[in-house]
Every structure is written in structure tokens, then in C-alpha cells.
Amino acid sequence: MKPIGLANYKALFTDYMFLDGLKNTTLYWVASLVLILPLALIIASLLNSVKKGRGLFKLLSFLPYITATVAVGLIFNIMFDYNSGFINQLIQAFGGKPVAWLTSTKLSKVPVIILNVWRITPWYTLILFSGLLTIPVELYEAATIDGANCLTKFFRITIPSLSNLLFFCFITIAVDSWKIFAEPYILTKGGPGTSSLSLFQYLYINGFTLFKLGYASAVGYILTLILLCVSVMQQKILKQQSGL
Known part of the structure; x- marks a missing residue:
């Protein structure tokens, strides 16, 4: 092996696959x-509002x-199939034309985003639900006495009370989004x-398909740097909004 310095990093920024992966992952985020x-x-x-069941x-x-x-x-792959997928059958039932969800360069990201949202949302629902259970009921009762409606209580009590959890969710969503792999791969x-x-898929291709381990490592370091920058940026924005 010969040391090549920063050659891999220089090559990344002229590599259209890396740049497309960066753009796509930003959109996923x-x-x-x-x-x-x-x-x-x-x-x-x-x-939180449901009592029975x-x-x-x-x-x-x-x-x-x-x-x-x-x-x-695999199920989503069948659902978004052009010829016999449920989504296109539903569109045709309302008089529309079938859409090439998985084979269109413009629309291929849509099924990936839908699958990611459908799969990840329950985890954050559970986190926020646990936070809602810690908010004292007396706060809502006092707001009701003062004449506050549901929206006012939501924006003046619920969201401020969940600020720490929301910050945690912002950071973890960023991490989950930037390391998305299974959804586009499948x-x-x-x-x-x-x-x-x-980006994570491009790292996998270089490391475990092409066995360009140095190049894959460069992608991994860039991905880590991006995650650090995104986390710091989100932290500063949320601190400014909370007045800390």
C-alpha cells in the first residue's frame, strides 16, 4: 500500500455519485x-387523549x-409496482394514470421517504407520548379555566413542556436520516x-462491493463530519428559539 494523502477526499468532490448521494440524503433528512x-x-x-383501548x-x-x-x-416494493401495485390501482380507480414510482428518476425518492417515515415515526411517537404523560394535568385545567382553547394549550403548554424531548428527537432524526440505507437499497x-x-449506501458499495476500502473510509469520515455539523447547527437554532 502507498500513502496517497488527501487524494480520496479530493476525488469525492468530483465524483457525481457521491454528490448525488449527498443531495439525496439531504432531501431525506x-x-x-x-x-x-x-x-x-x-x-x-x-x-394521550384516548382513555379506552x-x-x-x-x-x-x-x-x-x-x-x-x-x-x-419488499411489501412496499409490491405496493409501488408499476403494473400491479396497489398504489397505481388506487390511482387508476380514481381515473388517473399509473405512475412509475420505482423506475422514475424524479419519483424514486418518494417511496423511500414514505417507507422511512412509516417505519420511524412510531419510535418518536413513543418518546413524545412518554413526555406527554409527565406534563401535570393541573396546567391544562388552569388553562381551561382561563378560557384557553385546544390550540392555545397545545402551543403554550404541550410544546414548551416537551422542548427537551423535541431537541433530542431533532438530533436523532438527523442521525437516522443521514445513515439511511435499507429503504433505498431494498x-x-x-x-x-x-x-x-x-451516502451510507454509497459507502457500502465502495467498501463491500468494490472493496475500495480507503475510498469508503473517506465517505465515512465525510458523513461523520456532516452529522457533527448538522447536530451543532440544530442545537444552536433550538437554543436561539428557546431563548437560552
């Missing part, structure tokens, strides 16, 4: 923040997270082309 956290908070609030509802809402990703990915293999390729 943004979509996860926009979709997963609000959905988890809404579902957790609904679970809460255990059953908790089981049903948490089931996607404990289901094997590979098995669910649904699209990162394709067509590199339209749904993730």
Missing part, C-alpha cells in the same frame, strides 16, 4: 424533519417500528441511476 416529528407529535397527542392503540402505532425493514421493504437499489442513492 429534510423530509424526515418535516414529516416525522409533526406526525409523531400528533399521534402521541391522540394516544389505549394499550391496543399503542401496540398498533408501534408495530411498524418492530417489523423487519427488509420484509416491509426499494430501488439506489436507482434508477443514482436518483435515490444515499
Whole structure:
């Protein structure tokens, strides 16, 4: 072996596959923040308001997270199939035309995002639900006496009381999003082309398919640096918003 210095890092920034993977993973991260956290908070609030059958509802809402990703990915692959998939059959039932979800460079990321959101949301629902149980009921009762409606109580009591948990969720969602692998690998293999390729998948391809271990290590270090930067950025933004 010969030392090559920073040659791998220089090559990365002229590598279209790495740049496409970086762009795609950024989109996965943004979509996860926009979709997963609000959905988890809404579902957790609904679970907290349910009195009868809460255990059953908790089981049903948490089931996607404990289901094997590979098995669910294969089911989603069948659902989004162009010819016989359930999604296209539903679209055709309403008079639309079938969509090439898995073979379109423009739409291939959509099934990946949907699968990721469906699979990960229950975990954050459970975290936020546990936080809701710690909020004193007296706060809501006092707000009701003062004439506050549901939205006011949600934004003035619920969200501030969950600020620490929300911060934790922001960070962990970023980590989960930037290391996304199974969803694009099972649904699209990162394709067509590199339209749904993730950075973690590109690291895997270089390390365990092409056996370019040095190049894969460079991708891994870049990914670690990105995660550190994203975490610090999120921490500063949330501190500014909370006035700390």
C-alpha cells in the first residue's frame, strides 16, 4: 500500500455519485424533519387523549417500528409496482394514470421517504407520548379555566413542556436520516441511476462491493463530519428559539 494523502477526499468532490448521494440524503433528512416529528407529535397527542383501548392503540402505532425493514421493504416494493401495485390501482380507480414510482428518476425518492417515515415515526411517537404523560394535568385545567382553547394549550403548554424531548428527537432524526440505507437499497437499489442513492449506501458499495476500502473510509469520515455539523447547527437554532 502507498500513502496517497488527501487524494480520496479530493476525488469525492468530483465524483457525481457521491454528490448525488449527498443531495439525496439531504432531501431525506429534510423530509424526515418535516414529516416525522409533526406526525409523531400528533399521534402521541391522540394516544394521550384516548382513555379506552389505549394499550391496543399503542401496540398498533408501534408495530411498524418492530417489523423487519427488509420484509416491509419488499411489501412496499409490491405496493409501488408499476403494473400491479396497489398504489397505481388506487390511482387508476380514481381515473388517473399509473405512475412509475420505482423506475422514475424524479419519483424514486418518494417511496423511500414514505417507507422511512412509516417505519420511524412510531419510535418518536413513543418518546413524545412518554413526555406527554409527565406534563401535570393541573396546567391544562388552569388553562381551561382561563378560557384557553385546544390550540392555545397545545402551543403554550404541550410544546414548551416537551422542548427537551423535541431537541433530542431533532438530533436523532438527523442521525437516522443521514445513515439511511435499507429503504433505498431494498426499494430501488439506489436507482434508477443514482436518483435515490444515499451516502451510507454509497459507502457500502465502495467498501463491500468494490472493496475500495480507503475510498469508503473517506465517505465515512465525510458523513461523520456532516452529522457533527448538522447536530451543532440544530442545537444552536433550538437554543436561539428557546431563548437560552
